[in-house]
């Protein structure tokens with residue numbers, strides 16, 4: 001594990017209604033390569049907003065996000081020769097996989113097409129090669145035999161596993177998860193968490209918003225606690241769960257553990 | 258009121274009605290095709306996110322959030338949406354017959370449309386203005402159908418596509434439109450039925466559709482009641498089965514929706530469980 005900074009978040013703000021609602025109110029944090037960062041906090045504390053800002057699904061109203069040194073909240077980039085060009089946000093999004101609570105598979109496409117559409121249409125990889133890779137990824141999550149099925153024919157846990165490998169097919173540098181198991185029946189949570197654990201073991205950089213405190217403890221190397229749009233406390237799982245400092249964190253943990 | 262011999266005489270002109278039928282069907286089919294393409298462009302324009310004066314807002318965000326003030330209103334001005342909205346409102350608020358006359362007698366009057374006979378009887382130079390007028394008119398209605406179809410697609414679909422690095426255009430083309438169009442196919446079918454009926458005004462500029470057959474037969478046998486009855490039957494035999502077929506597909510598709518509906522219900526239930534637990 002190298003300790004190289006992948007993403008640097010500096011004083012990130014997201015305000016609604018001219019500052020009446022502060023979903024994010026000045027969050028600063030560094031995400032290093034190989035980090036498995038778990039974000040916890042009460043409902044409405046800004047966890048999703050934070051995660052979705054990282055790949056600009058939400059546009060911040062203030063602050064900066066440096067991805068590999070480039071501030072991606074800027075609309076223009078200054079090239080080495082001094083010229084200003086439009087920042088290609090799609091190119092950065094390709095480097096950040098995202099997994100949603102409600103899977104968001106494309107229902108009109110087979111599982112295989114779900115997996116290959118972005119590699120073929122966006123990355124320009126030949127179809128045969130993209131399909132081969134997709135099948136390899138599907139085998140990894142035990143779903144190779146469902147390649148020809150449609151999302152509607154899959155269980156929730158299977159859908160989420162497909163959603164994870166669909167994002168992996170673009171070979172992202174970081175994976176962002178927003179409550180990936182919250183929409184699942186309890187008996188399916190395990191199979192999805194297992195895939196995420198394996199990913200973490202393989203060294204993937206991950207940012208995970210979750211209510212699964214067991215996962216945070218076992219897999220995370222850093223835990224962030226957010227409340228009212230602010231990063232209130234951060235530390236190792238050990239620090240956060242056994243030696244919480246902030247009274248709000250103590251209160252939160254007493255409710256969820 | 259109706260006389261058997263008048264019907265017999267009308268049937269001597271059966272060929273005119275067959276020609277009228279062919280003419281009406283080709284008129285309506287072409288109208289739906291061209292109307293749909295135009296409507297697609299109008300709908301995309303209407304949902305576009307282009308703000309020429311956005312610099313006035315001094316917002317660094319790409320998408321402008323709602324705010325008061327005249328300057329801000331100007332910054333949010335979207336010329337494409339404005340054009341599309343004006344188009345739709347004007348075409349829906351004026352009579353079809355007026356639109357047809359303006360296209361036929363004014364707009365396309367000086368344009369040298371080649372004069373030949375389509376299928377050996379349809380006068381092309383009269384047929385084209387009718388297709389244009391009908392397509393322009395139905396595009397206004399189809400635009401609203403397509404717009405509703407696009408907006409009915411879950412925002413999560415767009416988010417998933419964008420998070421994979423797809424451009425807005427590719428997201429539209431590969432993810433949103435295929436689903437939207439599947440959802441609105443029944444509505445497009447209904448529009449086709451409407452056009453079949455509305456196209457009957459085209460006889461006024463001399464296109465040989467079903468109504469034109471009526472006027473021709475009328476002046477030959479000096480009676481209009483019986484030819485009109487025959488025309489009514491032809492229209493009915495055309496539109497009734499069409500709408501039944503559409504209704505059949507509509508039922509089939511909503512059956513599929515029910516299944517996905519159950520799926521979301523289950524998702525919601527387990528979300529509640531997760532929150533409680």
Ligand SMILES: Nc1ncnc2c1ncn2[C@@H]1O[C@H](COP(=O)(O)OP(=O)(O)OP(=O)(O)O)[C@@H](O)[C@H]1O
Nearest residue numbers: 016021022023041042043044045046047048049050
């Ligand atoms: N479009 C919006 N307009 C106004 N307020 C919003 C909007 N989106 C989010 N918010 C507010 O921002 C705050 C943070 O929301 P966010 O979804 O990030 O919370 P969360 O921590 O993910 O909560 P949960 O655990 O319920 O998912 C909330 O108070 C929410 O009401």
Ligand SMILES: [Mg+2]
Nearest residue numbers: 047048049179
């Ligand atoms: Mg959330």
